[in-house]
Amino acid sequence: MTSKQKRRLKNDAIGYSFILPNLIGYSIFILIPVLFSFILSLAEWDGSSNPIVFVGLENFRHLMDDSTFKISLVNTMKYAVFTVPITIVASMLLAVLLNSKVKGIAWFRTAFFFPYIASIVAVGAVWNMLFQPDYGPINTFLKMIGIQNPPGWVISTDWAMVAVIIVSIWKYMGYYMIVYLAALQGISGSLYEAAGIDGANGWQKLRYITVPMLTPTTFFVMVMLTIQCFKVFDLIYVMTGGGPGRATNVLVNFIYNAAFVQFKFGYASAAAIVLFLIVLVVTLVQFRGEKKFVNYM
Amino acid sequence: MHIRNNAKRIILYVVLIALALIMLVPFYWMLISSLKLNKDVFSLPMKWIPDSFHFENYKVIWGKLPLIMFFKNTSKLTLFTTVIQLFTSCFAAYGFAKVKFRGRNLLFILYVTTIAVPWQVYMVPQFVLMSKLHLTNSHLGLILMQAFSAFGVFLMRQFYISIPDELCEAARIDGLSEYGIFGRIVLPLGKPAMATLVIFTFVNVWNDFMGPLIFLNSTELKTIQLGIRMFISQFGAEYAWIMAASVCALVPVVLLFLFFQRFFVEGIAASGIKG
Structure with missing residues (x-):
């Protein structure tokens, strides 16, 4: 063995000694389950000592005929279609406001970020009380300003999703506000100065400088948010439990019920693969879109 | 004007x-x-x-449900998960950032790819696997499944990459071993990133709901988040008590947040710029 080979071998040993503690745990508890989910999606299994039966794409065929699955998919999309754009606009505008250099601005940032770190169970409990249809503060307020029949919120099939969307936006807006703030601080002040000399007003600066300069961030936020929407579970579970009826039953609710209520592990994994494919497509669209539309200076 | x-x-x-x-x-x-x-x-x-x-x-709520036990359980889960996460992530990150070995890039790509896979995609097979290992309905199982996130390795590695190689090279010439360079130079320099990782892991584990919901059945193992759910289902009309229990569950994270706010903000900002 030459000394060069020896050195390489030694480097390999050192390198692996560093990553092994993590790699072992990571392989057993994350990597293998990820790979296993593809296999399980092709099988039928109740989790007992009964053997796993391979059924090919049967689970996926069943999913396509399953009305609950279809509803959960539609509900998830509804949730995403409203949550994503509203959160983007709200967090961007907030960031622009909070980028001002005035006294006490750090306190305001803290206030807006606060809901993000609060536990979903606690937050869900409060909002459910705020949304209480008969005596809750929200409906009391709506009656006060003259709305005769305020919505039933979480107990109404038409309004439960709206309630969940409102809470989601409230909870996650602060997180993306911070992402936007970091991006705003990267925009060169000379752009605004130049626009000011040309006589641009505040709105024009926002419209023609800030928003275009933030496109890469907006793309990133859009993808993060969309993925986050497709994997929503906790908030809905604690606020509505997927109900009333199936009104807020989302994709992960479906996976959870199939696996841990009905013990159809293969079927649940197939639905999880659908979730994976959606996330994959969203991520790929981002990569393509970033190259095409994003305005880099 | x-x-x-x-x-x-x-x-x-x-x-x-x-x-x-x-x-x-x-x-x-x-x-x-x-x-x-x-x-x-x-x-x-x-x-x-x-x-x-x-x-x-x-005062009343502590007697209604074993909330103290739930707090202890949550603290235990949070502490162990955070420590294992921090320790193994820093170690692995040094390997990925500063040691050249065969298979490094391939392994790192694997790590990065799985960051993009949501836990909800593989939670079912993970549960199946854990039950085969008799690790469901145990704290150990929950700790192990959350302590090895690829995110931690990624976060630390990105920080270590920014530490100049010349620094390590100089130490190598001075006769320090790789472990010495890691322990005496890179690890201390990486403190800000470690703080970010600790805080994010702490908040995630403390607030986690779905993991304990799936993995823990016995009352004596449950966490504070599951405890509040139990409170709501057993004392549904005792609104003031539910709110008091919720406030208690928020306090540790709020304190952490108020003291270490800077690291939250820096962590999020860094992840945003990366994208």
């Missing part, structure tokens, strides 16, 4: 204060409700400042 700027500033403050109040109203409502009598929480007209403060609510 000066007057216009002042007017603008006042408008800005008014807008900011109004928005901040809207954001914080749910927390304020939670706090005042936790100090009311159960029957007064929804009484009309609504009282934004209660007539009397019933601090005894905070």
